[in-house]
Amino acid sequence: MTNALYILSLSLSELTKQLQESALSPEEVFYTYLEKTLDVHQKLNCCTEIILDSFEQLKTIGSCKRGILYGVPLSLKENLLLKNHDSSCGVVKYLNQPADDDCVLVKVLKEQGAIPFVRTNFPQALLNYDCSNPIYGQTLNPHNLQKTAGGSSGGEAALIGAGGSVIGIGTDIGGSARIPASFCAICGFKPTAGRLSSKGCKSIFRGQKTVLSTPGPMARDVDSLALFMKAEICEQMVFLDPTTPLLPFDEGSRNSLRIGYFDCIEQTPTSPSMTRGVQEVKALLEQAGHTLVPFTPVRILDMAELMSKGALADGGATFLQQLEGSPVDPVLHAQVAMYRLPICLRKVLAFILKPFWPSGARLLRSSDCVNDTIAQWRRLNLDVVLCPIIGPAFNFCYCGKLMSMVPHSMTYNLLNFCAGVVPVSTVTEEDERNLCHLDKGGWFNRVLKKAITGGVGLPVAVQCVALPWHDELCLRFMKEVEELVKKARKDEGANANGKVYLIYDFH
Numbered sequence: 001m002t003n004a005l006y007i008l009s010l011s012l013s014e015l016t017k018q019l020q021e022s023a024l025s026p027e028e029v030f031y032t033y034l035e036k037t038l039d040v041h042q043k044l045n046c047c048t049e050i051i052l053d054s055f056e057q058l059k060t061i062g063s064c065k066r067g068i069l070y071g072v073p074l075s076l077k078e079n080l081l082l083k084n085h086d087s088s089c090g091v092v093k094y095l096n097q098p099a100d101d102d103c104v105l106v107k108v109l110k111e112q113g114a115i116p117f118v119r120t121n122f123p124q125a126l127l128n129y130d131c132s133n134p135i136y137g138q139t140l141n142p143h144n145l146q147k148t149a150g151g152s153s154g155g156e157a158a159l160i161g162a163g164g165s166v167i168g169i170g171t172d173i174g175g176s177a178r179i180p181a182s183f184c185a186i187c188g189f190k191p192t193a194g195r196l197s198s199k200g201c202k203s204i205f206r207g208q209k210t211v212l213s214t215p216g217p218m219a220r221d222v223d224s225l226a227l228f229m230k231a232e233i234c235e236q237m238v239f240l241d242p243t244t245p246l247l248p249f250d251e252g253s254r255n256s257l258r259i260g261y262f263d264c265i266e267q268t269p270t271s272p273s274m275t276r277g278v279q280e281v282k283a284l285l286e287q288a289g290h291t292l293v294p295f296t297p298v299r300i301l302d303m304a305e306l307m308s309k310g311a312l313a314d315g316g317a318t319f320l321q322q323l324e325g326s327p328v329d330p331v332l333h334a335q336v337a338m339y340r341l342p343i344c345l346r347k348v349l350a351f352i353l354k355p356f357w358p359s360g361a362r363l364l365r366s367s368d369c370v371n372d373t374i375a376q377w378r379r380l381n382l383d384v385v386l387c388p389i390i391g392p393a394f395n396f397c398y399c400g401k402l403m404s405m406v407p408h409s410m411t412y413n414l415l416n417f418c419a420g421v422v423p424v425s426t427v428t429e430e431d432e433r434n435l436c437h438l439d440k441g442g443w444f445n446r447v448l449k450k451a452i453t454g455g456v457g458l459p460v461a462v463q464c465v466a467l468p469w470h471d472e473l474c475l476r477f478m479k480e481v482e483e484l485v486k487k488a489r490k491d492e493g494a495n496a497n498g499k500v501y502l503i504y505d506f507h
């Protein structure tokens, strides 16, 4: 194995150990990843710029030798502010407005010895889970170039999934760190909003508090996500952003868990492979001695309504305003067409739709989704929940037509629970044959069928959820899932039946 292949094969924990012990130098690690990133970008169009300041940072990195991430090259989604760089969010009017300062997360990571070296792609205006915009174009999926990488942190997921970065940061208001992780076979984590600083994470809306956005790490394995959280959660973060809690990262230990599970949710399209992923992981968890309890998400239709009316309380007016002067990317056409409908026409449509699609037509009602959900967890005495995540990777331009799938991920932004995604399997021929069941389930199911047709071999992931501020527990649960899947793969004879996904094969 060449030195480059060796470096690229190391997990984040192994890499940091080798750097701290001087078995590898920051220079050889940096240039190895830079070369790989350039190669991956040529194929996938996942990057927006190489951060030239990183070459300067590399020269003085020795002063950060005691940092947790000393010498580790790091990738960043473009909406994370970086001093003297634009964060366009794919919108023309944000071009040529360089930031005055780095965002807090980047400042802390630099102190911890990490070297941000590349910025990554996203969908225009960030409120979509595809990955294309008129400035940087479409990002492709590393496992099938005919599919999207997902979004909105799709550039991160594609780059990490193809081996061009060992750790990166995405942002997530509706699934944007988790959905592309699912599409690209990596792990993505949405912490409880507020646990990590959001200061300097640019969004297209300001002041929207109903559905909370948060930055979150993305990497090839769960340990890397945990190491990232450990590096960020420190006194300096609280000093730079006192809105974050003085809550040290607790590595803890893994005990037997009581796990709620469900493999589909009402009125929300779910693909056969997403359902199978949950069922297979449920069986593995039971065999390992955990207790699995059926769980029905409470008031999901109320929540879907709150998501839509919270994230777009003005009916999409601000969203359209921000796009003024920009060409609109094709991934947004379905959404923009809806936001442009006059309010009176929407009301008429809602009236007509009500008997056929009540959830899409109901008026906002008051409800207490957070406390109802917590009460349900307490009644069942749950530690965590296992559930599906949107996937497998879609054909281009279908994400905007399938906003009806967003409750799979956005529910946990609305509730402000923490949630993460772990790849567990690949799409089988049988999953593909089972797509015929989607013909029966209404218009959205038929669109989903078109979106995911031709997906054999693509990654399948599951979602792990925990209560607010239980980020460490969520990560420990994700780690348990990851380890059980790896062990099952070995036991079943190295993927002989095509069921268990070979996590590292793609890298």
Ligand SMILES: CCCCCCCCCCCCCCCCCC(=O)NCCO
Pocket (backbone or CB within 6 Å): 126, 127, 128, 129, 151, 152, 171, 172, 173, 174, 175, 176, 177, 203, 213, 267, 268, 304, 305, 307, 308, 311, 312, 359, 360, 403, 404, 405, 406, 407, 410
């Ligand atoms: C049964 C019908 C349910 C419809 C629910 C519709 C909710 C629509 C909410 C508006 C669209 C949100 C898309 C979110 C995609 C992910 C975006 C994201 O996380 N971006 C990160 C920004 O930092």
